[in-house]
Amino acid sequence: MKRQTFNVLFFIRKTKLKKSGETPIMLRITIEGQLTELQLKRDVMPTQWNQAKERCTGKDATSMEINRYLESVKLRLLDIHREMEDAGKFINPMEVKRRFLGLNEKHMMFFEVFQEHNDKCRELIGKDYAKVTISRFDTCLQYFKEMALKKYHLKDIPMKEISHAIIQDYIHFLKSKKNLQENTVIRYMKVVKKITNMALANDWMEKDPFINIRFHEQEVHKEFLTKEELEIMQNKVFDVPRLDLVRDIFLFQCFTGLAFIDVSELKAEHLVSDNQGNLWIRKARQKTKVMCNIPLLDIPF
Numbered sequence: 001m002k003r004q005t006f007n008v009l010f011f012i013r014k015t016k017l018k019k020s021g022e023t024p025i026m027l028r029i030t031i032e033g034q035l036t037e038l039q040l041k042r043d044v045m046p047t048q049w050n051q052a053k054e055r056c057t058g059k060d061a062t063s064m065e066i067n068r069y070l071e072s073v074k075l076r077l078l079d080i081h082r083e084m085e086d087a088g089k090f091i092n093p094m095e096v097k098r099r100f101l102g103l104n105e106k107h108m109m110f111f112e113v114f115q116e117h118n119d120k121c122r123e124l125i126g127k128d129y130a131k132v133t134i135s136r137f138d139t140c141l142q143y144f145k146e147m148a149l150k151k152y153h154l155k156d157i158p159m160k161e162i163s164h165a166i167i168q169d170y171i172h173f174l175k176s177k178k179n180l181q182e183n184t185v186i187r188y189m190k191v192v193k194k195i196t197n198m199a200l201a202n203d204w205m206e207k208d209p210f211i212n213i214r215f216h217e218q219e220v221h222k223e224f225l226t227k228e229e230l231e232i233m234q235n236k237v238f239d240v241p242r243l244d245l246v247r248d249i250f251l252f253q254c255f256t257g258l259a260f261i262d263v264s265e266l267k268a269e270h271l272v273s274d275n276q277g278n279l280w281i282r283k284a285r286q287k288t289k290v291m292c293n294i295p296l297l298d299i300p301f
Helices: 061-086 093-101 110-122 131-152 164-176 182-201 227-235 241-256 260-264
Strands: 006-012 023-031 034-044 271-273 279-284 291-295
Touching: 006 061, 023 061, 023 093, 034 061, 034 093, 061 093, 110 131, 110 182, 131 164, 131 182, 164 182, 227 241, 241 260
Parallel strands: none
Antiparallel strands: 006 023, 023 034, 271 279, 279 291
16 A cells, blocks of 8 residues: 655644734644644743754743644654554544644543443343343343442443453442342353453453453262152142242253243243154253153153
């Protein structure tokens, strides 16, 4: 790509004097013959301006401060031009001017982006996501809001300010205030990392706040019910019909191996008969989408 010509010029207009006798310092940005001008927030006496050097000639503190300011403006403009050039963006004087003034900066807010993510995922329930997954997304966001309000007194946080320290504070909040175990915390942090990865991909944040943060799921030892325990539960008589139903659903899960979410989604269409007239449950598991075929046999005891 051919390198563009880029020039920055500071000048004054002696015809535009203020009552104090000073005149505003002007900035002209020129790229490939196209130009735009901008009045800077500094004034100077015409007699103290050297156009050849584009600087004040005075040795007083005010003149020296103006010269430092002009140097910083030029360096900032050069940085903007280089950043746009490196990114392969179309460059013109007006675009550089807008970026210099900060008119192009849109401060993405963390909770706002998080909420938008959750809302979009909610629209895909039954397709890409389960209700329980969206519920976890919502709870993760709610807990983060609670932490930000209590610790930082903030209702939202600029995306660029989500730091390693804030992530660590949230992890501590989940463990200390919400009494969550390590594996549950990890599930929440995977949701947060999904949001920060999206922000990094869109250049809404400059640095990954999860750098050097490692998660290690703890092995959970699960106790299995014995045949005797299942029999006790099966023969238990409840005074409340609702508890009988809960018990029956739980036993049905034990005998079929179906998760609660799969049982709650069971319909008549999932019951099929084979050539011998035996009933089967044929249904894709909600979590893995793997089709399962479960024979409905007599209770073994």
